[in-house]
Amino acid sequence: MMNAATMAEPLTLSQGDTIEKVLIAQKGRKVTIRLGSSEDLSGTVKEVNGSLVQLSELNGKEFYDAVIATKSIAAVIIRTR
Numbered sequence: 001m002m003n004a005a006t007m008a009e010p011l012t013l014s015q016g017d018t019i020e021k022v023l024i025a026q027k028g029r030k031v032t033i034r035l036g037s038s039e040d041l042s043g044t045v046k047e048v049n050g051s052l053v054q055l056s057e058l059n060g061k062e063f064y065d066a067v068i069a070t071k072s073i074a075a076v077i078i079r080t081r
Helices: 019-025
Strands: 030-035 040-048 052-056 066-069 073-077
Touching: 019 040, 019 073, 030 052, 040 066
Parallel strands: none
Antiparallel strands: 030 040, 030 073, 040 052, 052 066
């Protein structure tokens, strides 16, 4: 049985939301970022500063972080259930 800590929250979008705002709302949570090159990077959103996002604890590379230009992000994939 899943407890409240492991359950994901539903994703809601508002008028005027951007990739940056979605990522800021996910700070501290695990996401997958799909780049325009169709490459996926999964990890925890550590920081977002408008033009860059820092992912920490990358899947398969837990001792590494990634800094990604938000303009190169095609999609943010978020677990909702």
